[in-house]
Each structure stands twice: as C-alpha cells, then as structure tokens.
Amino acid sequence: MKKIVSLLLALSLFIVPVVVIAAEQPISQKASIADEIAQVKRTYKGQLAEYRQANDQYIIAKGQFAQLNTLSSLEVAVQDFRKVLSYRDQVLLTYLKLIELELLEADGINLEEKEIALEATIDLQGDFLAHKDLVDDAIDRVAVNKVAEDFEVLSPRIINLSNYASTLLKLGKMQTIFDQSLTLVEATDPRNLTDEPSLKLNEKIRAHNEITNLVDVVDADLNYVWDEIKTSREKNTLSENSKVNASIYASLTQVLVFLEEILLAR
Amino acid sequence: MNNNLDINQTQFASQEPVMEDAVSYQEPVSEEIQAAQSKKKKNKLIVIGIIGFILIVVFVLLLVLISALSPTQQVTTDQLDDVIETPQGELDPLLEEVYLLSDDLENADPSLDTIPFPPVDMELRFDEVDRR
DSSP states (O other), rough: OHHHHHHHHHHHHHHHHHHHHHHHHHHHHHHHHHHHHHHHHHHHHHHHHHHHHHHHHHHHHHHHHHHEEEEEEEEHHHHHHHHHHHHHHHHHHHHHHHHHHHHHOOOOSSHHHHHHHHHHHHHHHHHHHHHHHHHHHHHHHHHHHHHHHHHHHHHHHHHHHHHHHHHHHHHHHHHHHHHHHHHHHHTTOGGGGGSOHHHHHHHHHHHHHHHHHHHHHHHHHHHHHHHHHHHHHTOOOOOOHHHHHHHHHHHHHHHHHHHHHHHHHH | OOOOOOTTTTOTTOOOOOTTTOOOOHHHHHHHHHHHHHHHEEEEEEHHHHHHHHHHHHHHHHHHHHHHHOGGGOOOOHHHHHHSTTTTSSOOOHHHHHHHHHHHHHHHHSEEEEEEEEOOOOOOSSOOOOOO
16 A cells, blocks of 8 residues: 555656646747747847948948058958958848747748758858858958958858748748638538528528638648749749739638628627 | 431531542553554555645646647737727637737738848948959
C-alpha cells in the first residue's frame, strides 16, 4: 500500500510539469517569437537612425573633400564612407533577421516555400555578415571602393528575397483566413437544419450556394498564386501578382460579409 | 411535620458508601500497543493527505488542459474589445468568429507591406565608376 502511494505521488509529481510544459509550449513559443520581433524592430529603428546620421556626416565630409581636395579631408571622407557602408550592412542584417522571424511566426504559408525562404534568409545573413567584416577592415580609398563594388552582388539578392518573403507573408495571412472561413461556411449550411419551412430553406440554400461559389473562386485563385510563386521562384523571375492578390482579398471580404448577413438573419 | 428529617441518627451527613464514587479500573496499556495505534493514525492521515494531493493535481491538470485546448486563448484583447463593442449583446459564436476574421482580414490587406524594404541607399560609391 505504502509503495503504491509513493509511486503514485512520484508519478504525479513527474506528470504535472510535463503536462504543463507540453500544454503551454506552442502558445509560449509563439509569444516568444512575437516578443523577439518587437525587440528586433526596436533595434532596427535605432540602427536606421544611426545609418541616416552617418550618411549625413559622409555627405558633408565628401562635400568638404570636393572643395578642399586635401589628404586630410580625403581621409575623413573615406572613414565616414566606411562607417555608412558598415551601418547599411547592419541595418540590412537586422532586416533579414526580421524577415526570418516573421516567416517563422507566420501561418498559412506553403511549407515548402516557407523552408526555402527561411534557408535563403539565413544564407544571405551569413553573406552580409561576411561583407560587413570586409567593410570594417577596409581602411583606404581603394579598399572601400572594392567593398562598395562587392555589395552590388548582394543588393539584387536581398531585394528579391524581400519581395519573395513579403509575398509569402501576405498570401499566408489570406490563406489562414480562407481556411478558417471554410469551417464557418460549412457550419452555416442550411441543409443541416431540419425544422425550417421548405420555402425559407430554399432561399437559404440559394444564399449559401452563392457563398460556396465564391469560396471556390478564392480557393482556385490561391492555388494559382501558390503555383505561380513556385514556378517564378524556380525560374528566378519572382514578381508579386498584385492583381490576383487584390482579387483574393476582395473575394474573401465578400465571403465574410455574406456570412455575417446569413448569421444575422438567423 | 418535618418529613425531611433523617431518622437514622447513626449516619453522618457527609458519610458515603466506600465504593460509590470509585475510579474505574483501567488495565495498563503497553507502550508497543500505543505506538502501533499512533502509527496507524499517522498512516491514515498520510494516505488521506496523499489522496487529497492527487485530487488537486488531477484538478490542476484538467484546468491546464482545458485552458490550453480552448480556442479563446488565441483571441487578443483588442479583438475581444471589438466584439464587446458590437451592439449585439450576447453574440452568436459563429458571428463572433466572422467579426474576428474580418479584423484579421483588415490586417492582411495585400496593399500594405508588413516588412517594407529599409530606406537605405543601395548604390553607395565613393568614386563614381566609369561604366562605359
């Protein structure tokens, strides 16, 4: 008896923390990513302000060099230029971190695309970090010109990635809302009602059919856009199809308005 | 006349029979038996305490599981405020869901960029390059 009781006690002491942690993990994980995003956004703003300040200082120094054309004014201008390059890399690095976190937190994104985007973001962070090290080591005019030239390889990559991530995030949000509205459409199906007079029921069925037709259109559009993203990514010609996105958004809005109307009339 | 008068004059007023208020005899209990009895009591208390503890643990577990599984946990306070502000009084849960989704949809407007590209000069050069 004593053994059983102590075993039960030990078991319950072990189970409590496990269950509590398991139950709270998804929520706390999401919350921690949201906290990290807020923190990175604050850092990003501060770094952007530093970049602007350094850029203003560089413009003044370069102007003075153009006027004076002395070795000392050249030195000041080169050092200020190096600082601007370094701050720019830092801002872009933080921006990439922000993209990574936003992608991690986002729901509704096609898993394959999400993984590819995350991998590309992490790779590019590594390349920017290496470039920043080169910038910090560049001390003369030739060296700063060289690192500025090297940046031309990174520049299109980060612009493409930004567009790609932005498209995925927008679509992910709409996909999530679409998936949730499907449950509502199903729940409001009047065919599930038994005590409705047949005249009223037919009217409700017609209204519900209108919604399901609209849902089919949104579904087809979403599939089309996901396919298009995949194809254009494979061909390296990623461009956001804003027309289709706007159409999906408008149709989703209409679905929700119709659902509200049906539910208010119940 | 005087009925209460005790006619037995050989008996004193304070006199009592010898065994009338005698202390009942108690058999002396051995220490071993006493120890065993108190141990039994202790064990009983421990078992009651442990059962009580397990019940509390199960109750807490159930609470945690229920709160983790309930979808309302994901609803933000802003969204709740919006729902409360609607003039519907007590809302149909489905209608409430529609309002929450409408709020989400406002934030999902594809014309809004959640992560706009940083406003930095992407073509910084110290010496202009001759690109002929």
